[in-house]
Amino acid sequence: MSTRRGRAGDIWLKRTGGRREAPPLSRGRIVAEAVALLDEEGVDRLTMRRLAERLGTGSTTLYWHVDTKDDVLDLALDTVFAEAEVPDASGDWAADVTAMVGRWRAVMLRHPWSATLMGRPMLGPNVLARTEFLHATLRRAGLAGAPLTAAAYGLSHFVVGAAISQASWRGSDEPSTRDVADRILAADRDRYPTLAEHGHPSDNDWDDAFRRGLGYLISGIRGSVAEAP
Amino acid sequence: MSTRRGRAGDIWLKRTGGRREAPPLSRGRIVAEAVALLDEEGVDRLTMRRLAERLGTGSTTLYWHVDTKDDVLDLALDTVFAEAEVPDASGDWAADVTAMVGRWRAVMLRHPWSATLMGRPMLGPNVLARTEFLHATLRRAGLAGAPLTAAAYGLSHFVVGAAISQASWRGSDEPSTRDVADRILAADRDRYPTLAEHGHPSDNDWDDAFRRGLGYLISGIRGSVAEAP
DNA sequence: CACACCTCTCGAACGTTGATCCAGTCACTA
DNA sequence: TAGTGACTGGATCAACGTTCGAGAGGTGTG
Numbered sequence: 001m002s003t004r005r006g007r008a009g010d011i012w013l014k015r016t017g018g019r020r021e022a023p024p025l026s027r028g029r030i031v032a033e034a035v036a037l038l039d040e041e042g043v044d045r046l047t048m049r050r051l052a053e054r055l056g057t058g059s060t061t062l063y064w065h066v067d068t069k070d071d072v073l074d075l076a077l078d079t080v081f082a083e084a085e086v087p088d089a090s091g092d093w094a095a096d097v098t099a100m101v102g103r104w105r106a107v108m109l110r111h112p113w114s115a116t117l118m119g120r121p122m123l124g125p126n127v128l129a130r131t132e133f134l135h136a137t138l139r140r141a142g143l144a145g146a147p148l149t150a151a152a153y154g155l156s157h158f159v160v161g162a163a164i165s166q167a168s169w170r171g172s173d174e175p176s177t178r179d180v181a182d183r184i185l186a187a188d189r190d191r192y193p194t195l196a197e198h199g200h201p202s203d204n205d206w207d208d209a210f211r212r213g214l215g216y217l218i219s220g221i222r223g224s225v226a227e228a229p
Numbered sequence: 230m231s232t233r234r235g236r237a238g239d240i241w242l243k244r245t246g247g248r249r250e251a252p253p254l255s256r257g258r259i260v261a262e263a264v265a266l267l268d269e270e271g272v273d274r275l276t277m278r279r280l281a282e283r284l285g286t287g288s289t290t291l292y293w294h295v296d297t298k299d300d301v302l303d304l305a306l307d308t309v310f311a312e313a314e315v316p317d318a319s320g321d322w323a324a325d326v327t328a329m330v331g332r333w334r335a336v337m338l339r340h341p342w343s344a345t346l347m348g349r350p351m352l353g354p355n356v357l358a359r360t361e362f363l364h365a366t367l368r369r370a371g372l373a374g375a376p377l378t379a380a381a382y383g384l385s386h387f388v389v390g391a392a393i394s395q396a397s398w399r400g401s402d403e404p405s406t407r408d409v410a411d412r413i414l415a416a417d418r419d420r421y422p423t424l425a426e427h428g429h430p431s432d433n434d435w436d437d438a439f440r441r442g443l444g445y446l447i448s449g450i451r452g453s454v455a456e457a458p
Numbered sequence: 459c460a461c462a463c464c465t466c467t468c469g470a471a472c473g474t475t476g477a478t479c480c481a482g483t484c485a486c487t488a
Numbered sequence: 489t490a491g492t493g494a495c496t497g498g499a500t501c502a503a504c505g506t507t508c509g510a511g512a513g514g515t516g517t518g
Contacts, residue, residue, distance in 0.1 A: 024495080048476065058497035060477080069476060119345030121397050121406045123413055128421055135423040146437055149427060154442030157390030158383065164393070165386060168348050177350045184352055192357055194364040198378060208375055213383030219452055220445030277505065287468040289506080298505065
């Protein structure tokens with residue numbers, strides 16, 4: 001008998017290969033799984049334990065790769081923004097801005113949890129790259145200084161606000177926020193006459209309102225660039 | 230000796246007066262204290278236990294007046310919006326809108342937690358009343374149908390986005406988000422040239438950017454009303 | 459006076475969470 | 489063979505939102 005460290009047969013319990021059989025846990029795998037979990041179950045179902053379970057590890061293992069749960073959220077948030085492709089610069093700044101902002105919005109609607117997470121500083125590289133594109137494009141349009149800042153911020157505020165509003169509408173469906181809202185407006189029709197008259201938006205209405213609203217903003221920016229070139 | 234129910238002397242333990250000595254716990258008192266707590270310590274320090282402690286009651290008592298913690302947040306959120314006074318309608322719709330939206334923003338900056346809570350459906354009476362005012366004012370300006378919806382939504386998206394962005398900037402100061410951002414931009418100056426060039430906004434810059442951005446939006450709306458009256 | 463009833467309070471407790479401690483396991487090097 | 493550094497996870501902690509059920513106080517009814 002050779003000297004043994006463990007019980008006989010537990011070779012089969014040991015992990016195989018030069019490394020682990022599955023790709024070893026990494027920050028990247030954690031974040032990717034977090035995004036999947038957030039997409040499937042929403043932001044308040046994301047638990048370190050549940051996340052670890054999906055990854056096939058112990059929950060405490062995650063803390064080797066990540067400092068806190070907030071870090072996971074920050075990383076997940078920045079990750080999804082990579083989906084919003086940065087358009088090539090064409091000659092038409094308004095078209096470029098519209099394309100970028102539209103994709104940005106699409107990403108947030110595809111991952112509704114991302115909209116609700118926007119209350120934290122967004123300093124990830126993907127977010128910054130897209131903000132940089134906005135600034136650069138507006139600069140090419142002839143803006144600079146305070147007007148440039150205002151235009152870039154205005155556009156991003158508009159997208160963020162739009163995504164949050166729409167996501168919060170669609171997020172909760174028990175017993176369908178729409179019904180609740182309808183009942184409120186019906187009950188106090190005299191208090192909110194204009195609101196009640198217009199009813200609540202369908203998905204198409206949201207898209208249309210977004211396009212139009214963005215149009216207002218861009219035409220306002222264009223006006224300011226025209227009058228002081 | 231008269232017949233006694235309790236032990237001798239425990240009169241002093243009983244509460245005095247026809248009712249409790251302090252005004253009895255009520256939904257209103259709970260919400261008011263919640264707002265105070267949120268203002269002082271921020272959103273993730275709001276605990277049912279801490280809230281109850283400040284009210285001098287047991288934590289479980291709150292659940293008689295309120296169903297869940299989310300209800301407290303919803304109520305607190307709507308409550309602060311009452312601070313944004315609804316302006317009297319003047320002849321100038323743009324001025325009215327500017328006033329309303331400016332006060333709305335001021336409220337959210339005064340209660341930064343409110344900005345981060347915006348990811349939930351806002352159906353409280355105070356929020357609705359202010360949204361109604363926006364709609365009604367724009368209607369008086371000559372808008373109707375889809376353009377009206379787009380304009381009203383656009384304005385509220387802009388305010389919400391602006392407040393969230395600014396609040397998230399000011400919210401965390403450890404070790405001052407500004408420093409972190411500066412370091413990131415300094416490290417990757419070549420990746421974010423336009424961004425780095427403009428630096429990060431002071432409070433005055435935020436105000437200025439808000440005013441200008443709102444100006445773009447309103448002038449865009451005005452343009453659309455002029456060309457199709 | 460007794461009894462039932464409604465409103466309101468709260469201690470104990472349950473299950474879950476984010477996070478820490480520390481004892482390990484593994485591959486690699488000297 | 490011993491040692492090192494990268495990585496894992498079981499036990500554990502304090503805190504949380506919420507439920508349960510036992511009550512206290514006031515009001516009404518006979």
